Amino acid sequence: MHQTYDYLIIGGGMAADTAAHGIRERDAEGTIGILGEEPTAPFPRPALSKKLWTDADFTEDDAALSTHDETGATIHLGTRATGIDREAKVVTTDGDDTFGYGRLLLATGGHPTTIDGLDAGDRVIYFRTLTDYHRLRELTSDGAHVAVVGGGYIGSELAAALVQNGCRVTLLHPDDVLGAPVFPASIATHLEKAFTDAGVEVRGGSTVSGGTSTADGVTLQLEDGSSLDADVVVVGLGIRPAGDLAGAAGLRRSDDGGIVVDEHLTTDDPDVLATGDVAEYPDRILGRRRVEHVDNANEMGAAAGRILAGSDETYDHTPYYYSVLFDDWYEAIGTLDASLETVEDHGDDGKAVVYYLDGGKVVGVLLWLVEDAKDAAREVIASGTGSPSGTIPV
């Protein structure tokens, strides 16, 4: 089969959804095709580790995006793009179908980081997709001992979700205290206590080096020579950006494997753009970076769609990310690296604003239980203020 679309999007994630909406802001008629290797339509991933577990009234239907209904895009599910002929403007796929395009958007996101020696399998889930969520639900329906590998926001959220759903949870992470690479000690200590109070066994200083699965469970090997038996293992260690297809097509890649774009989200080829988790772009305030967060996928996706459809705008939004863990939540803008100098302002009821300084300038802001302060945080970073304490009310 060969089909041609005015706008072809490779990748069926959140950025593809917002890109299709962005196209429709400027072009009501142009045909849009989306090639997605997953068997399911674009779905908001944050729900997979939060509300679908923690809010009994919140369903998959509540979360679902309506990409096709709202934009008319044709979504080709279970279709992996395998090659791009930029001269002929044709994309080949694993099903031997070909797709022509007027303009092309790469929204390929990333694939979960894996551990050598620990294969994905019936009881080992590298967690990212709706299919992974279904599988984890099935395996944990009547309680189970789950080993969660990774102390970043996805691992932490999954551990919190699972313990609140009757599972016995062991959370393995390599640091002294949960969240220590990102949060100052006051907040990391508070966070770890919330997990242990909820019944999660938090095992810091643990690096998984491999594992073996049977029909009934998994035995994990740890670098210190110890092992851990669990019914299920779920891994959340971030992603490897899916830039291979772009690289094979001769487009420039970033050092970490993403796709390099300019301020118009355009690659070296004027008819090929990239957006979302995979795109390394020049942030107006923070400089060149790749961001693996939903606010970026939404805003950059929409901007890419409008640009595909003729807008000459630049992508000027500086994204934030958020997480929800038990009764705590936070928002973060810029670089959160606990090895930097930090300035902490603490308020009532556990609220805090933390400024991260590099060379005397603010490069990141953590808003812990503090509402409506993202723009103020962006301003502090943009102004490069040297002594920020008190700038944002706590």
Ligand SMILES: Cc1cc2nc3c(=O)[nH]c(=O)nc-3n(C[C@H](O)[C@H](O)[C@H](O)COP(=O)(O)OP(=O)(O)OC[C@H]3O[C@@H](n4cnc5c(N)ncnc54)[C@H](O)[C@@H]3O)c2cc1C
């Ligand atoms: C469980 C979970 C919870 C999250 N929670 C938060 C949160 O609370 N806050 C936050 O800020 N961010 C969160 N994120 C991150 C956020 O969801 C991502 O930043 C966002 O989904 C990225 O969207 P994307 O479309 O760029 O990439 P992806 O979501 O990775 O989508 C890319 C799609 O492209 C497909 N693809 C790749 N290559 C090909 C190919 N060759 N052919 C066809 N298809 C291809 C992939 O299979 C994938 O479906 C979370 C992520 C996960 C996994």
